[in-house]
Amino acid sequence: MRAIGRLLFSVTLLAGVGIYSGETMSQDFTSTLTNGYVCDPKNPGGEDTRLFYRQQDGLAINISPTASFPVVCPVQIPFNYAPYYITVGVKNTSAATTEKFLCALEESDFFGDPVRTIGKSVTLLAGDANLLAWEAIVPATTSNYLSLRCILPPKGAVTFVNWL
């Protein structure tokens, strides 16, 4: 009797797992969320970057109280799945000053030439975080690709990058 019970339990469990797996596999996972480590200094040899750029606590952060410098972040989009939705999180880690963050979504073509830039900015109070979002982006051709460039103000950080 116990053997039959175990058999029935096993069959039911396997059927359940099979159905769950089928449903899970049928979903289309194309959204990616990653922390600030994905970004890198735009000018790695620049003095400010060398002195003040850090990747720590999941952030790409400028620890200088005065200097600003740009970072670049890749955006990996699935081929021919437009429109795309890109979001970048930014944070003002300063305890005292308000800072302005500039970010540009840059589209380049097959030849590596710039095609389009969509720029946004946000001003954050001390300790605040926010996000900048680009919605329904359709590159001019399917072979064009995207990247992000942000100016990190003093004590500014990129917290995450998300693309869909």
Added chain:
Amino acid sequence: MKTTFTSLTTSMLVAVSLFLGLKYFQGASELERLSVRTAELKQAEVTTTLLIRNLHSEVRDIRAQLRQFANSSNPVNTVFAKADSGSEELLQRIASLEDSINELSLRRSPNQKNGDNDNYHTLLSQSDQQSGEMSALNRNALAETAFNSDSGVPLGEYAESVEKGVHETASVEIQDLECRTSICKVTFSVSDSSTAELADGRSEVVDQLISRADGREVDIQHANDVYGNKVMYVQLR
């Protein structure tokens, strides 16, 4: 007791067999339905691909006509810089066709992932079709159409900010700046003698333009004009 146990076991086995049989037939039916759907999608993909190919071909033909027209009517080939009514019509036709191509590309099934071969052939065909310079010229032609139609979000005071911003950028030489109601056109060149720190003049201009937009979204199209100058078309979104 033994008889009861045997009959219970048999009943259980029959129930399990019935359950598995039912699932098998449901699976077979689902498989058949998926096969039909796959065939339909393949057919739709072939049709869409053919449509896109035909549209690409038409765009190439029109561009060839445009170049021929430019060469025959003007030896310095300024058709992209100042479109007359004939070339304007052709440019609008190109823009319309390219919109259709993009729309068709978007309508392709998201479940139909393009394999590496597809990506490779697409990229290869695009590199075959035109050089980087030609690509920038084509973008310029389309952006000129947008510039002439001037139908975007009004710039208002931002137009002045654009002028101040580009003139404050040290690493580029501004050739021309013209602002209309909803769009500014900035023609510039980057000096070859720029030092390493100033080498990315375009980014410097872009940062100035974003910074002065007061949190509004700035849309910048990049192109080259027929004289080889870099051009930015600046709009608000």
